[in-house]
Amino acid sequence: MYVSVNYLRDSCVKRDPASAAKVTQAYGAWVGAQQLGDFETRLGQKLGKETLLRWRQGLGNDLNGLDAALQKLGPPSQSCPAIATLFSSDTFNVRKKVPNLTALLGPVGGKNSAGTTGTTGVATQNQPASAGGVVYSVAQLSSLMAQTLAPLGKATGREQDAAGLKKLKSLGPVIAVSGTTQRSRSITQEDDRRTVRFDVYCYDMANDADNPPKGQVTVAGRVREFDHVTGITLEDCVVLSAAQGAQLKKSTVTVVDAGWQFKAQPAEKFLVAAGQGLKDSDILGAYMEQSTGIGVGGMVLITYPISLFLKDGTVYNDPYWAPSSFNYKLSRQLEPQKWGQWTRQGQNFVIRWGNGETQTFEVKGSPKPLAAGTKLSGAFQTISGGGNTALSGDVVVAGGSNYTFRPDGTFSGGRFGSVSSSTVTAGSTGKTGGTYVVSGYGVTLKGTGGQEQRLFFARYDQDLLYIGGSSYTPDR
Structure with a gap:
């Protein structure tokens, strides 16, 4: 288990620099919570360095299998943030599985009675x-x-x-x-x-x-x-x-x-007034790829995130604001890890990202912009989560938001979140409403209180919308 967590951390830090800080932080929290800071040193003292080396070598096939399983979860940009959330679950709770670990390892070598x-x-x-x-x-x-x-x-x-x-x-x-x-x-x-x-x-x-x-x-x-x-x-x-x-x-x-x-970086850094960001003529299109995410209870789900491709040969993998309100120039300076250079490969793309890694982007669909003034109809929701019920635990985390659009140009909706276990249950909700205006790859939401949001928007079909970069499906 110790070697597996280290391997997952190392693989994710190498393959997805964008989530490296999150993965490293989660790993550090795991080491601290499990009191494993000196585990390898003490194990080496207990078994001998040669034995420890042979033990590590013997795990080679297991790590190869772990690597194959990790890659099946989808691209690192999706699987690694999900893996980080599992470090704190019972799946990797060493102390629960081996409660007498400290006693088994014996006293720390090289310490006197004062420590x-x-x-x-x-x-x-x-x-x-x-x-x-x-x-x-x-x-x-x-x-x-x-x-x-x-x-x-x-x-x-x-x-x-x-x-x-x-x-x-x-x-x-x-x-x-x-x-x-x-x-x-x-x-x-x-x-x-x-x-x-x-x-x-x-x-x-x-x-x-x-x-x-x-x-x-x-x-x-x-x-x-x-x-x-x-x-x-x-x-x-x-x-x-x-x-x-x-x-x-x-x-x-x-x-x-x-x-x-x-x-x-927080998305708010890159919001500018309408018309001061990208122009419609700058955009090649929005494209979907298949990936994975974590659902309610920690279940691994198939997802279809989108990236925004520009005609100048660049691509951005985290669209949130309406393009016309997105300060793409500042984004390229402050978060270059989210930008890449694309070349066509048939129907797909080959992308060289800002961290030097190369990816084949297999296109699974192309959500379309809508004509200015298009009216929408229906209720849609997005939901994500976490927890460990998928791994026989009892913690369930759920969060998301929903929108109901009406042909008269009004909408209602809100965000929600909850967490529950065998010992605690908590939740929160927030509602809003107002008017909406769709134009191209953007939607402007004006609340009844005067607040306004200009978010990325695209429609793949009648059953899939992208709002603020998240995918929304019918709330039936």
Whole structure:
């Protein structure tokens, strides 16, 4: 189970950078909740490194099967966010399945009765060590790793890991690093649009498994390993005091773009007044592909998300606003991971996305824009969810929205959400109504209170609408 979760995390971070932050965060929460931060170290102490290596090698066929199953769930952009929600389910609840795990692993090696690093450690709370007296930011270390991997071409993952580890160790056996943490052992660095590609993970940080520090932190630790998918791991970490950190010189390593990845941005950043976004003449069309999503109870569902293809050879995979109100120029700057370059391949497209990955987009349909003033009729709803009843659990999460359109140009509807289990039930609803106007790939919804929304809109047939990028089917 431990290896499977790590494999799923690594695969998703590599294959879908857009959801990497969500997957990594879910993984970190899982490690913390299951108290597995030092699991592999303690297992190695218990079994011996050679036994542990043979055990890992023996799982090769199982991981190949897991990879095949993951790919059947659809493209990573859909399957990986769904996988992240499962990390917190009973499916991966190690402690529930092996409640005596801590006792089975035995005492932590290399610790004295006070729980602090003994003479074999590289640093103590009172005696920090750092090669050359230099402190690196997380972004600087991430950039070093990115530049180390760049020339390797088609090197295997193991070769990339080895090259990164060699580079790190060339900095010295012990390094100091500064960044931010949210009461976890992962130290990161980010701004309003980017986060580092490689975080730093610290074993034994502050020698306090239950209460790691929060906020800006500087640590010193021994280089343990590098993983080309997830990041850098230090062991025997200690948190330096402000006075100790002040004794270190700041590294002059250059931070490069390759050391960062882009974060998802709120849609509100890209809303502009009608007519200031894309023109109808800019749009080639909207196309559907087959994918998967998570439904009520955690069931995997077949879905048909859409992407907006432009005549200039670019494609956007997350349409939400009416194109004429979509600030596509700013979107290309702040969320390039959602943009790609397309070329035709028969009825399909080959897309090279902003993260360098190439995808064959198999067209399953082309929802059409509607003539200005088209009237609609009928009730439609979209629903998504989560939980674990599909995996024999008792948690059900449901959410969605519905619209009822009338030929007189009025609409009503609202959003709803609920969660229930054997111990708790909660829900919420919100209703709205007003008038609607359809034009091209957009719909303008004007509420009775004066509020207005200009959303992406397209119709595939009488039974499938796209509103704000979500698919709506008849509410029968």
